[in-house]
Amino acid sequence: MKKIAAIVRNHVPSNASKDVQDVINQSRFVGKVLRGQGWSVVEVELGSDIGEVVSALRGIRPHVVFNLVESFMGSDELASMAPVIFRNLGYSFTGADSPVLFMTNDKLAAKRHLMSVDLPTPRGLDEIGLKRGRFSHKGRYIIKSRYEHASLGLDETSVIQADKAEDLLAAMEDQRQKLGGSCIAEEFIDGREFSVSLIESPSGECMILGSAEIAFRADMDVKIVGYQAKWDEGSDADKSTVRGFEFRKAEPELSRLLEKTALDCWEEMGLRGYARVDFRVDANGKAFIIDVNANPCLSEDAGFIATAMEAGWKPEEVISSIVKSALGKYAN
Known part of the structure; x- marks a missing residue:
């Protein structure tokens, strides 16, 4: 008998912006990979009625829930509700648990916690x-x-x-x-921008998946990765912020610093499954954590998968590893 995976994502209105619509691309990609690996896949949408999702999951009885919920009732702040549902139903689920999502979805709370454990953040x-x-x-x-x-x-x-x-x-x-x-x-840290992608092994250890730099065009007045750069493909902002990986070989000390800090962040923030830590590095080489992404975007063309592929991972291996690290956790 095939194992069953329920992919749970948030409701996407018909007039949603590109960033909200992207969860559909993630769900399709994850579903395609899991079906290719022999899973029976059912997609479940989390709308405003939690009871509907509870009933659907009880009917499906999945071996694992792949959590792609990025918001609830239109608010990213409430995305942390999803793991509460899965855990109380007794189903294994991917990614971070509710308390971690609640903290990392509140940038000020995350920042205060980072400072309390002496991790560098603006x-x-x-x-x-x-x-x-x-x-x-x-x-x-x-x-x-x-x-x-x-x-x-x-x-x-x-x-x-x-x-x-x-x-x-x-x-x-x-x-x-x-x-x-x-x-x-x-x-504002005026400098360079980097990200480190992390993944949990089936044995529960955090591994460095890879790291990347967003290279800014030299003549940019304000060097940031804004909304247009992320979501308006082909725009001037998009062309001015290019992902690259060359720094890992060219600047090994910087690479080691970022990766060690990201591993410390994983431990101190209680991350699990997979995560991405974003940094700014100033002119003196000091690194600052600017964002902790529990359950980062898993679209086929997103930074997490691109970083994994640069490091030699196949997308199928990434999804499989995320699922394997989830199996058995919180299950009845």
């Missing part, structure tokens, strides 16, 4: 912190969504010069709508 402030006098120095800051991901709302206007707390408060108020609600001000 200082971040929310409106309450600014109003309570925590603004410490003049400089450049980047205004980010606190809970939404996929670089939602990020563009060159997101980086500002702030001389006082009121400058940041005004910028946050001005950009709140395009950032999807609550936002934070993070010290």
Whole structure:
């Protein structure tokens, strides 16, 4: 009898933006790989009615749930609800558990935890912190969504010069709508950008899958990977931010620093299954964690799979490893 995998993803409205639609591409890709490996695959959509998903999963009785839920009821903040459902039903599921997703989906909470365990990350402030006098120095800051991901709302206007707390408060108020609600001000690290992809072995050990650099065009005024660069293929922003892997051989010390820090992040944040840690590196070679991606995008053309392929992994091997690391966890 074939083993059954349930791919659970969030509901995608018909008028959804490209970043929201991308979960459909992920589901199709994962489903194709699993079917090729002999699994019977059923796709389940998590909409607003949790009871429907519970009933569907009880009827399917999957051996594993492949969790591709990126949002719930239109909010990335609520994506952490999905593992609660799977765990309470007694099904093994891929990727991070609920408490980890809850923390990493809140950029300020993740940042505070990183700082508490002495992992390097730029200082971040929310409106309450600014109003309570925590603004410490003049400089450049980047205004980010606190809970939404996929670089939602990020563009060159997101980086500002702030001389006082009121400058940041005004910028946050001005950009709140395009950032999807609550936002934070993070010290801007003017430098290079990297990512390290991580995967859990079936024995439970974290392995470095690979690392990549996003090379910025030299004449860019503000060197960031904004929304357009990620989602508007062929745009000037896309062409100005090119993924490359050459630095691993050219700069082995930097590569080792990033990978060690990413492994420390995996342990301290309680990540599992697979993850990606994003960095900025300043002119002095100091690395800062700017984002912790539990359950990163698994589209066939996304950075996680591209990094794996550069390191010699086949996409099928990546998906198989993710499933194998999940089997038996939380299952009744």
